[in-house]
Amino acid sequence: MGSYYSLLGVEPDASPETIVAAYKQQRERYDPARVADLDSELRAKAVERSVALEQAFAILADPERRRQYDASLLDNGDVLDGVAPRKKQGLTARERTYALVGTVLALLLVAAIWVVTGRDDSGVAGQPMPQMDRVAPAFTLESLQGESISLADFQGQVVLLNFWGTWCEPCKREIPALERAHRQYRDQGLVIIGVNLTHNERAQGRDQTTIAAFLDQFNVTYVNVLDTQGEVTNAYRIFPLPTSFFVDDTGHIRYVHIGELTFADIEARFLELNAQVQP
Numbered sequence: 181m182g183s184y185y186s187l188l189g190v191e192p193d194a195s196p197e198t199i200v201a202a203y204k205q206q207r208e209r210y211d212p213a214r215v216a217d218l219d220s221e222l223r224a225k226a227v228e229r230s231v232a233l234e235q236a237f238a239i240l241a242d243p244e245r246r247r248q249y250d251a252s253l254l255d256n257g258d259v260l261d262g263v264a265p266r267k268k269q270g271l272t273a274r275e276r277t278y279a280l281v282g283t284v285l286a287l288l289l290v291a292a293i294w295v296v297t298g299r300d301d302s303g304v305a306g307q308p309m310p311q312m313d314r315v316a317p318a319f320t321l322e323s324l325q326g327e328s329i330s331l332a333d334f335q336g337q338v339v340l341l342n343f344w345g346t347w348c349e350p351c352k353r354e355i356p357a358l359e360r361a362h363r364q365y366r367d368q369g370l371v372i373i374g375v376n377l378t379h380n381e382r383a384q385g386r387d388q389t390t391i392a393a394f395l396d397q398f399n400v401t402y403v404n405v406l407d408t409q410g411e412v413t414n415a416y417r418i419f420p421l422p423t424s425f426f427v428d429d430t431g432h433i434r435y436v437h438i439g440e441l442t443f444a445d446i447e448a449r450f451l452e453l454n455a456q457v458q459p
Contacts, residue, residue, distance in 0.1 A: 184236035231420045318330070319331055329403060335430075342422060357441055357446060369457065370454070374403065434449075
C-alpha cells in the first residue's frame with residue numbers, strides 16, 4: 181500500500197489538519213455500513229484497508245511517532261520531502277525495530293480480518309478472538325475526575341481495557357455495548373477501563389473538556405483514563421482503534437480484540453474468565 185502518506189493521499193509535509201481531514205475522508209469510504217453488502221472477499225479487503233488507515237493515522241497524528249516514521253523512511257532509502265536517501269550499511273537498529281513491529285501488525289491485521297469476515301451475526305457466544313497469555317503492562321493514569329487509576333488495583337478481577345479516541349467511528353458504535361456490560365456485570369466483578377489516546381486527541385486540537393463532553397454525550401459511567409503521554413498506548417502496541425484486551429484475575433492478557441465489540445463479545449469473555457477466578 182506504499183507509505184502512510186500515500187495511503188492517506190497526502191504529501192509528506194502535510195499539516196496535522198490536512199492529515200486529519202484526509203483520514204476522515206478515507207475512513208468514510210471504508211465504513212462498515214457501506215461495505216456490508218459486498219461479497220466476503222471485497223469486505224475483507226475493505227477491512228484490511230480500514231485497519232491500515234487506523235494504523236497510519238495513529239502514527240501520523242502523533243508528532244513524535246511521525247518523526248520516527250519519517251526517519252525510518254529515510255533509513256529505508258525513500259526520498260522524503262526532497263531529502264536524499266541515506267546510503268545503507270546493513271540494517272539499522274531502527275529498521276530492525278520497525279521490521280519487528282511490522283510483523284506484529286501483520287499478524288494483528290490477519291487476526292482482525294479473520295474476526296470480521298468470519299463473524300457470526302447471531303453473536304450468541306461472541307466473536308472468535310485471538311488468545312494469549314502474557315502479563316499485562318502495568319500502568320497508573322489519571323481519570324477525567326483527577327483520580328489515579330492503576331491496573332494493579334483490580335488484581336483478582338476480570339478487567340476489560342478498551343483503547344479509544346473521539347475521532348474513531350467504531351469506538352463510538354461500541355460504547356453502548358460497553359456501557360451495558362458495565363451496568364450488568366460490574367457487581368459480579370467486571371471492570372471496564374477506557375483508555376483514551378489523549379496524546380493523539382491533543383494533536384487534533386482536542387482537550388479534556390472535549391473528551392468529557394464526548395463521554396457525557398453517550399452517558400458513559402465506566403471508568404475512563406487519559407493517556408496524555410502515549411506511554412501506555414506504546415506499552416500495549418496500539419495502532420488500529422478500537423483495540424481491547426481482556427485481562428484475567430492474575431493480571432495476564434488472555435484475549436485481544438481489534439475492532440468493534442458487541443455486548444455478546446464482552447459477556448462471553450467475561451463469563452469465561454470470571455469462572456476461572458480463584459476465590
